[in-house]
Amino acid sequence: MSTVSAERLAKVFVEVADTLVDEFDLIEFLQMLTDRVAGLVEDSTAGLLLADHNGYLQFMAASDENTKLLELFQPQNQEGPCLDAYRTAAPVINTDLRGAGPRWPRFAPHAAVGYRSVHAFPLRLRSEVIGAMGVFGTDVGDFDDTDAQIVQALTDVAAIGLLQRRAVSRGEILTEQLQGALNSRIIIEQAKGAIAQAHNVDVDVAFALIRAYARRSNRRLSDVANLVVNDLRSLPELAAPDPR
Numbered sequence: 001m002s003t004v005s006a007e008r009l010a011k012v013f014v015e016v017a018d019t020l021v022d023e024f025d026l027i028e029f030l031q032m033l034t035d036r037v038a039g040l041v042e043d044s045t046a047g048l049l050l051a052d053h054n055g056y057l058q059f060m061a062a063s064d065e066n067t068k069l070l071e072l073f074q075p076q077n078q079e080g081p082c083l084d085a086y087r088t089a090a091p092v093i094n095t096d097l098r099g100a101g102p103r104w105p106r107f108a109p110h111a112a113v114g115y116r117s118v119h120a121f122p123l124r125l126r127s128e129v130i131g132a133m134g135v136f137g138t139d140v141g142d143f144d145d146t147d148a149q150i151v152q153a154l155t156d157v158a159a160i161g162l163l164q165r166r167a168v169s170r171g172e173i174l175t176e177q178l179q180g181a182l183n184s185r186i187i188i189e190q191a192k193g194a195i196a197q198a199h200n201v202d203v204d205v206a207f208a209l210i211r212a213y214a215r216r217s218n219r220r221l222s223d224v225a226n227l228v229v230n231d232l233r234s235l236p237e238l239a240a241p242d243p244r
Contacts, residue, residue, distance in 0.1 A: 009150065012036045016157050026162075026181045027188065028221045030061035031211070033158050034133070037151055038063035043138045045115075047071035049082050050123070050131035050181075057086060057131065058182055065203050070111050071134060080107040081120035082132035089129045092120040093148050096140045116140055121152050123159035130159055184222035191225035195238060213238050 016033055034046040047062035049071055057075045062068035074080030081092040081104070095118050100108035111118060115136040123131040133155050137143075143151075188210070195206035213235065214224040224235070232239045 009040075012040065013154065013157060016154055017161055025220050025222070027061065027184055028211070028214070029158075030181075031221075033154070034061045034063045034067075037133065037135060037154060040150070041135060041137065041142070041147070044135055044142070046133060046135045047082075048123075048131060048133045049075065049086070051086065051129075052182070057083065060131070060181065060185065066114055067134070067136060070107075070115075070136065073110060074107060074134075077106045079104045080111075080134075081118050082134045085120035085122045085132040086129055089122050089124050089127070091122065091148060091152055092118070094119065094141050094143050111136065117142060119143055119148070119151070121148075121155045123155045123162075125156070125159050125163050128159075128163065130162065181222075184225070187222060187229055188225040191228035194228050194232065198232070198239065209238060 015036065030048050030050070034048050037046040038044055045063045045067040047067040047070065048060050049057040050060045052058050059068065059072050059075070062071055070080075071082065074082050081095060085092050095103075097108050097112040097115060097118055100112075100118075115138060117137040117140050119135040119137070121133045121135070122129045123133065133151075135151065188207075191210055192203045192206045195201075195209055196203045199206065199209065201209075210224055210228065211221060213219075214221045217224070224238075227235055228238060
């Protein structure tokens with residue numbers, strides 16, 4: 001990743017920093033963040049967990065379905081790199097999953113089926129940690145110091161942006177935003193299944209179709225997902241499979 005152009009990195013940082021728009025969509029923002037990190041690191045995927053008001057990590061976004069399952073596995077089994085990064089506020093870098101059994105006896109063999117390495121980065125602002133991002137790769141030692149610093153900086157910028165929104169929103173609390181996003185996440189998962197069935201595609205493709213429609217129609221991702229679940233006929237572009 002250290003070969004990524006400065007121009008591309010600058011563009012990604014601008015996207016991640018832009019949380020103060022009027023129509024801010026938390027889930028779309030977190031999805032964009034995982035997509036961009038996965039795109040920066042060759043042959044990798046990324047997923048993100050945020051802490052709820054009780055301090056428990058909850059799945060929020062992933063660059064693909066397999067990574068979503070790995071992120072869900074960690075809080076369900078109370079072990080894994082994202083939990084470590086969240087609890088310690090320190091990144092986990094270049095961990096070989098094949099040798100990580102003693103550290104994560106349930107998670108490591110599960111993740112090693114599809115990946116060789118894992119990294120995790122806390123979303124933090126000074127002493128406040130609000131979540132963690134996991135990055136899964138097919139090679140060991142694929143992060144150098146510069147790569148790790150770049151991804152940590154991206155997650156820090158995202159955390160600052162989310163916490164800044166809490167500060168400037170009148171009476172709006174981040175945990176309330178998160179709960180609303182968690183509720184929306186359930187609807188989005190249902191919508192992915194509905195579109196996957198309607199179009200006979202896998203859920204990653206279905207999610208891409210939903211996101212693309214939301215962008216074209218300038219609607220919130222959660223609003224489109226709600227219509228898919230409750231009134232798919234009102235969205236003819238999504239309801240009918242692509243004739244090609």
